[in-house]
Amino acid sequence: MMAFDVLKGAHFRFALTPKGWVRNLSVHFGPDGTILAASEDDNPDGLPVYDNPVVPGITDLHSHAFQYAMAGLSEVRRNPVDSFWSWRDIMYFFALTLSPEDMQAIAARLYLSLLKGGYTGIVEFHYVHNDLDGSPYARREELSLGIFEAAQATGLDLTHLPVFYAHSNFGGLAPTSGQRRFIQSLDSYAEMLDSLRVPARAGGHTLGIAPHSLRAATPEEIARLMELRADLIPGSPVHIHVAEQVKEVDDALEWNGRRPVQQLYDIAPVDERWCLIHATHLDDSEVAMIARSGATVGLCPMTESNLGDGIFRATDFLGQGGVFGIGSDSNIATFAAQELQQLEYSQRLRDRQRNVLAAMDAPHVATNLWSRAAQGGARAAGRPEQGLAVGGMASFVEVTSPEPEAMLPVEPEAMLDFHVFAGRGFHVGDVVVRGRKVVSGGHHPLEEQITAEYAAAMSRVAERLSARKMA
Numbered sequence: 358m359m360a361f362d363v364l365k366g367a368h369f370r371f372a373l374t375p376k377g378w379v380r381n382l383s384v385h386f387g388p389d390g391t392i393l394a395a396s397e398d399d400n401p402d403g404l405p406v407y408d409n410p411v412v413p414g415i416t417d418l419h420s421h422a423f424q425y426a427m428a429g430l431s432e433v434r435r436n437p438v439d440s441f442w443s444w445r446d447i448m449y450f451f452a453l454t455l456s457p458e459d460m461q462a463i464a465a466r467l468y469l470s471l472l473k474g475g476y477t478g479i480v481e482f483h484y485v486h487n488d489l490d491g492s493p494y495a496r497r498e499e500l501s502l503g504i505f506e507a508a509q510a511t512g513l514d515l516t517h518l519p520v521f522y523a524h525s526n527f528g529g530l531a532p533t534s535g536q537r538r539f540i541q542s543l544d545s546y547a548e549m550l551d552s553l554r555v556p557a558r559a560g561g562h563t564l565g566i567a568p569h570s571l572r573a574a575t576p577e578e579i580a581r582l583m584e585l586r587a588d589l590i591p592g593s594p595v596h597i598h599v600a601e602q603v604k605e606v607d608d609a610l611e612w613n614g615r616r617p618v619q620q621l622y623d624i625a626p627v628d629e630r631w632c633l634i635h636a637t638h639l640d641d642s643e644v645a646m647i648a649r650s651g652a653t654v655g656l657c658p659m660t661e662s663n664l665g666d667g668i669f670r671a672t673d674f675l676g677q678g679g680v681f682g683i684g685s686d687s688n689i690a691t692f693a694a695q696e697l698q699q700l701e702y703s704q705r706l707r708d709r710q711r712n713v714l715a716a717m718d719a720p721h722v723a724t725n726l727w728s729r730a731a732q733g734g735a736r737a738a739g740r741p742e743q744g745l746a747v748g749g750m751a752s753f754v755e756v757t758s759p760e761p762e763a764m765l766p767v768e769p770e771a772m773l774d775f776h777v778f779a780g781r782g783f784h785v786g787d788v789v790v791r792g793r794k795v796v797s798g799g800h801h802p803l804e805e806q807i808t809a810e811y812a813a814a815m816s817r818v819a820e821r822l823s824a825r826k827m828a
């Protein structure tokens with residue numbers, strides 16, 4: 358495992374805390390990587406000083422790491438109407454090209470980018486399990502172990518969700534040949550989850566459960582997964598894709614007359630340990646149901662835009678006290694600032710208003726969104742409450758400006774607005790994950806190696822892709 362410098366504490370000139378921006382904050386870290394003590398003072402203990410503004414790191418609550426390597430390759434129209442579903446065919450084709458070594462190299466490269474994009478944690482929604490022909494690897498959990506390696510090399514906090522995927526649509530329809538690398542039986546899934554427990558504990562990773570969607574797992578299978586969770590990893594996070602596409606809602610209605618979110622709440626005890634990924638297409642009762650249950654909604658605004666999913670009802674949901682976090686999903690973008698910008702802009706375009714996702718007590722849009730996304734992401738990842746305060750994780754990002762002298766003087770309260778909305782890139786100095794300094798002055802100690810291994814993987818993949826033709 359990569360050995361990073363460990364900080365015992367730090368002194369921040371400007372820090373974003375759960376009560377807003379604070380000047381001159383000293384924090385002390387415990388051996389478990391949480392904040393033991395915090396006080397506003399003049400740094401009497403001589404802690405390392407951060408002059409640049411510091412924000413809590415966000416947990417990226419939804420990623421399919423391998424898709425990072427195909428970002429940008431599906432922006433060509435190939436059909437009279439291209440859609441999520443035609444994109445998915447390309448993604449399946451791509452998934453059938455990658456070796457375990459490729460997948461690990463891609464994940465490490467992605468995680469390195471995410472650390473520089475404002476994230477300090479990741480929830481990997483991991484559904485590629487099998488070899489190219491659909492048979493299990495000698496170690497069934499082979500590809501999950503590659504994800505563990507990538508997280509350990511980069512220092513990003515990992516919550517790993519092995520995904521249960523068994524069907525091609527509602528009603529337990531048989532999977533397609535293109536889905537063969539994803540498919541598990543309940544028994545093989547249980548075996549895989551069990552064998553991941555020891556390496557997860559050794560690497561400091563959190564494990565959770567993820568039925569892929571109501572399309573890919575039947576109500577009976579989801580009930581069995583909940584029993585497995587109670588037996589093997591009680592209280593762990595549960596994530597599921599839901600209501601991302603209008604077609605999914607239509608298929609659900611056709612199958613049993615109920616909308617997907619309604620179906621989920623009918624069959625499962627959804628509570629604050631759950632995270633509903635996308636939840637794009639909701640009626641009024643579903644918005645209220647999710648907010649009331651305390652489940653996090655996992656929004657992936659850049660991917661949802663890229664795939665043409667639709668617009669999440671964020672104003673209604675936040676107005677009812679709903680909790681959300683952000684995910685990079687297809688990894689078409691790796692900056693938290695871009696996701697938050699896109700989330701706000703989707704609401705502005707729909708409502709023809711400005712500064713929509715601010716609150717009366719948090720009028721700065723970016724500050725409000727950043728704090729909420731940090732808290733929601735930590736909850737969805739099954740981690741301690743995130744925030745630069747006692748009990749929070751010692752995970753933070755130092756935000757730098759490439760040309761500070763060329764900027765109008767910006768009050769710290771407005772600093773994030775600038776970085777999220779002014780569109781001049783997001784630049785980091787140090788990134789600290791649970792007290793370990795994994796990025797120092799914008800540089801990661803394994804950066805060159807990770808980048809070279811990714812380049813080697815890409816040339817292998819390019820060769821294999823040119824040898825195959827999409828059907």
Ligand SMILES: [Zn+2]
Pocket residue numbers: 419421482598634686687
């Ligand atoms: Zn997804």
